[in-house]
Amino acid sequence: MKSSLWDRIGLIVFVVSLAIIAMVYGTVSSWRGWFPAPQIKLAQETLFDVAANWKNDLALEPTRHLVDPGGVNTGPERGFSGGPSREGYVLVAGLSEQQDESFHVVHLYDRAGEEVHRWPVHYEWLDSEHKPQNVMLHGMEVFKDGSLALTFDAGNVIARIDACGKPIWTRNDIFHHSISRDGEGRLVTLLKNGVAWIDEDSGELLHSLDIEEDMTTVDDGAHQAMFNIRTRSPEDASEEISYLLDPFHINDAEPLRGDMASAFPMFEAGDVLISLRELNLVAVVEPESGRMKWWQHGPWFKQHDPDFEPDGTITVFDNGTGTGSSKIRRVRPVDGADVETVFVGSEEVPFYTWRRGKHQTLPDGNILLAEAEGGRVLEVTPEGKLVWERHMVWDAEKNLIITEARFVPEDFFKNSFKSGVPDCNTR
Template sequence: MKLPSSDSFARGFFIVSFALIAMVYGIVSSWWGWFPAPQIGEAHRTYLDVSQNWRNDIGLEPTRHLVAPNDTGTPEPDRGFEQRPGTERMPGYVLIAGLSDDQDTSVFAVRLMDANGDEVHRWPINYENFDPDTPPQNVMLHGMEVFEDGSVVVTFDVGNAIARVDQCGQTMWSVRGGFHHSITRDGAGGIWTWYGEDMVRLDAATGDKTFSLNLRNDIVAARDGDQRAIFDIRVRMPDTAEEQITYLHDPFHPNDVEMLRPDMADAFPMFEAGDLMFSLREPNLVAVVDPQTGILKWWQHGPWFKQHDPDFEPDGTITVFDNATGAMQSRILRIDPRDRRVTVDFAGTEDEPFYTWRRGKHQTLPNGNLLLTEAEHGRLLEVSGDGEVVWTHDMVWDEDSNLIVTEARHVSEDFFTNGLPSCNETIALGR
């Protein structure tokens, strides 16, 4: 039976109106995060993640942790260690933390390299020994600190443990919990790292917590909240006068904490030994805080962007790994906290690419050179004080991919108390 024209019009009007309302609601719900936008977004992200990384998640290939080499053309299949002609490297050894090239022995490893780029020792890092509840292929070794007895301490991205292992990779102690990013020694038997939004000091010998400073409760709220504006950048404005501001997802992303050691304190007269410098990626903030009061003594947003790894330097300056995410050219910046003058120690160029959109570490060496960790391209560089590349080391997985490297650390030739770490060859070299 044919519907009257008025009924057809009404039905068409209803369908068009419903579609228009659905479209408007879809736009608004996506903007404000109303149902079902978050659920649809999460389902889409899950689909993409599974389709791209299913081989990783069942232990076939570590696709979550493989990266493209930083190269202007087709990756060279024989790339690896290259010493540039006419350059002089800093004598000593380099520890490299990241994904292991021998997945049958351990998912992660810390490797010790000599001046020729050859591996002389390996610490297998078996995450499942510290946290049996989380698949090791779905976390990532990140922070690493080394000790004179040949042991190392490690943390993990999206993991749930911090651990110290001996020179054979055997657990000396481990602590469950959301420890993350960097680890630094304080020179007095302690190590500093992040636990969620807490800066924590652990006894390096036992892993016991000896001090904790919470970012929101102890620092943001210090001075009756006078410091809040320094931190409250990633927030959503309330809709009414009665509501409070709410933080957006991951508003701080803390990624480094380092204590000013007594042997360097004289170079920083505006600070005191024991003060803590920390880095918050999302507000592009580097700051120094009195850990006893939570009061900031110095702070600055930028010019770095999504930065990592600020370091106190012996000359009274602070160096920062400026990821410059999105600019395709990372930099090492140096700032004088007294007058805030910023200089560039090293930056990537078209001829010498250097870029990691996330992660990244640097170390100023005794001869003035810089050791750089280009994490998201699986490459290490040493550069001179004049910006000349001394050597590069691609951590190769296969012809097209490198392994992610998250930390590199130079140590002197006489760093280890009992000589080079050694263990059963099968364990030490992962063969």
């Protein structure tokens, strides 16, 4: 009898001890990231993601790419208001509101805000391994013949399509974010953790520059100090330094074109302006050696889309992630230069996107803005006044994410889209 009682007490003590040990280990493992905390966290995140986006993954509704409207007018009547002050077209890249036609789309709007053409982007024609609803059209470059070069986030392709959306060429690899033409027959884009140069006519990979393999190995103290601050040294210092997950997040590369090089005597035509989001770093890089000719940390935070400007300055899309306010900054690339805030949102013209976003300085000084996470395109004056805006409407409550807005003059295209394009039969 006594033996049975003590056996029970012993069993209870053993179970309680195990529970306490498990609780203590669970607490410590969550702090330290020990097994099984990461696995449990991943399982929870996967469960929440599936629950929230099952319609997206079944191609029923693009829930992963719907956002709350930006700006002041967020009601169901929102749409296009105002109008550009100049003749020309605005291209807008993002998700299609006509999901039965294509998942992604590039619109072409005239001065009156009317859509005069659209490029249906069929990702499944370009890459058979990834589902269209799980990638995002991001980089876009337009040609005078009406064709487009495109890149995708979370995808595996760069492609050029004709005016009807049919592939001219494709190249499969992890191309992402931005894409620009260098004026010499090459596209400059992002490949994995670096920059790539692509022949715009054939899609041939001509050259690439990797941050970890090329830029961080430049024999220059400034380079080492710039990049090693984001590394994790192994216990054995004799081993190679290992990088944290996505320590740089390169999100833009723009070549200095020959027709603008005279405004930047400190650089050469072909040098590349890059943005490393996680370092809050904007830099100009020599394409062959990877040597940085100029760089600056901040005051921008989690920035995108630095641009060379004709007046010899560089403008930067400062996301200001977490601050509730995005800005356009301007800096002259010389030592110790002050940074000017060109545009910041206000109560009258709110402006904020915590990620993504593009800007284009127009000939009259106005700025065209792609407020990605607000699903809105807007043009503002240097004084911060709203000229016009367009919401990319999905339904009464949500907008579609946009990733690019681009103005081109009326005579840009060889053939007028107002007079129609060749018969664009589906593939």
